[in-house]
Amino acid sequence: MSPRGWAVLTLAGLVVALVVVGALLIPWSRPPAPRADQLAALRALPVDQVARGRAFHAALRPGGYASLAVGLLIALALGLTPLGSRLVELAGRPFGGHWVAQAVLGGLAVLLLVDLLTLPLAAWRHTVLARYGLSTQGWGGWAVDLVKSYAVTAVIGALVLLGFYSVVRLAPRWWWAFGAAGAAGLVVLLSFVLPVLVEPVFNRFTPMEPGPLRTELMSMAARDGVPVRDVLVADASRRTRAVNAYVSGLGPTRRVVVYDTLLREATPEEVTSVVAHELGHAKDRDVWVGTLVGALGAAAAVAALYLIGSWPPLLRLAGVDSIAQPRAFPLLIALITVAGLVATPAQALMSRRVEARADAHALALTGDPATFEAMQRRLAGVNLADPDPPRWEYLWSASHPSTVERMAAARAYAREIGR
Numbered sequence: 001m002s003p004r005g006w007a008v009l010t011l012a013g014l015v016v017a018l019v020v021v022g023a024l025l026i027p028w029s030r031p032p033a034p035r036a037d038q039l040a041a042l043r044a045l046p047v048d049q050v051a052r053g054r055a056f057h058a059a060l061r062p063g064g065y066a067s068l069a070v071g072l073l074i075a076l077a078l079g080l081t082p083l084g085s086r087l088v089e090l091a092g093r094p095f096g097g098h099w100v101a102q103a104v105l106g107g108l109a110v111l112l113l114v115d116l117l118t119l120p121l122a123a124w125r126h127t128v129l130a131r132y133g134l135s136t137q138g139w140g141g142w143a144v145d146l147v148k149s150y151a152v153t154a155v156i157g158a159l160v161l162l163g164f165y166s167v168v169r170l171a172p173r174w175w176w177a178f179g180a181a182g183a184a185g186l187v188v189l190l191s192f193v194l195p196v197l198v199e200p201v202f203n204r205f206t207p208m209e210p211g212p213l214r215t216e217l218m219s220m221a222a223r224d225g226v227p228v229r230d231v232l233v234a235d236a237s238r239r240t241r242a243v244n245a246y247v248s249g250l251g252p253t254r255r256v257v258v259y260d261t262l263l264r265e266a267t268p269e270e271v272t273s274v275v276a277h278e279l280g281h282a283k284d285r286d287v288w289v290g291t292l293v294g295a296l297g298a299a300a301a302v303a304a305l306y307l308i309g310s311w312p313p314l315l316r317l318a319g320v321d322s323i324a325q326p327r328a329f330p331l332l333i334a335l336i337t338v339a340g341l342v343a344t345p346a347q348a349l350m351s352r353r354v355e356a357r358a359d360a361h362a363l364a365l366t367g368d369p370a371t372f373e374a375m376q377r378r379l380a381g382v383n384l385a386d387p388d389p390p391r392w393e394y395l396w397s398a399s400h401p402s403t404v405e406r407m408a409a410a411r412a413y414a415r416e417i418g419r
């Protein structure tokens with residue numbers, strides 16, 4: 001069988017694996033709380049809080065969607081015309097068109113151009129966050145963050161570009177197979193190292209101070225059967241007033257992180273409720289599930305790019321002979337951008353299901369639906385959430401159940417246990 005035949009077979013196998021993993025590991029069976037409960041929860045929220053959250057999101061929306069559209073248009077303009085391949089050639093010219101220069105400098109130039117052209121919209125977003133008092137950063141801090149994120153992208157991007165185009169040269173017929181395995185491996189590696197290598201670039205993490213709250217959190221984790229070495233506090237207040245918590249990392253790099261803003265804004269009982277939700281993620285191995293889905297998706301994407309990328313009309317549009325050339329990198333980016341947009345609603349749906357399971361875990365672990373609901377109310381208030389966002393936007397991109405869904409889930413649980 002030809003490499004092409006194997007690629008079709010591999011892609012089919014990966015898609016089947018994705019469907020099986022998605023079906024078995026994502027908690028599909030839990031339906032959202034009844035809409036009547038959600039509407040009752042919405043009525044329980046202060047009218048001015050709801051109005052402010054909606055106004056904030058209405059203010060963010062035009063720039064957010066414009067940024068998506070501009071990013072897509074630039075990717076298509078570079079990838080589906082010879083413009084992008086010329087840019088890659090230009091970047092390699094000072095080095096005699098050497099493939100390493102084309103691959104790394106050309107690749108980074110394409111990535112940087114997309115970022116730079118959407119930069120005005122990112123700046124505009126910052127003005128909205130500042131106007132609503134959510135951002136605590138001046139332009140200096142904002143610019144420093146921007147430069148740091150460019151630097152992280154440049155380092156990871158350069159390594160990936162160099163690795164990928166080296167494989168292409170070493171295995172001109174089978175690069176897609178090594179590329180698929182490499183992409184899956186990279187997703188797993190990043191899950192391990194992001195919390196220890198990249199997160200500290202943006203925030204300082206310190207172990208939570210000893211005290212009654214820390215003691216309560218550690219004993220709750222022990223009761224839950226989730227070994228936690230420490231709860232880390234991130235200095236999120238350096239850029240935002242928003243409150244949050246998360247788990248990241250795998251195995252030895254796994255950590256539960258709470259924002260310092262959460263400790264400042266919320267009661268100890270509410271912090272406990274938030275951490276109980278995060279313990280749910282740890283207990284159900286949600287980072288592993290996300291990593292596995294991501295790894296399979298990345299491998300499938302490489303096989304699919306190889307197959308789509310050998311379609312002559314597409315190559316003609318981009319002015320290249322093969323998808324495997326550095327000059328075809330803009331075409332790859334265009335295809336990846338489109339695939340990312342198509343995958344967004346599916347990723348959001350899976351994420352919402354996993355988040356709803358972590359909520360159920362928090363309710364069962366704390367047995368305290370009243371505090372859970374109060375915490376949701378506080379989260380929405382401080383973070384200027386739209387508690388009941390427009391349906392289309394929710395389906396398109398919401399990574400968490402809405403505030404009213406989460407409050408209604410707490411009410412349903414309270415009924416269940418007779419409180």
Ligand SMILES: [Zn+2]
Nearest residue numbers: 277281355358
């Ligand atoms: Zn969560």
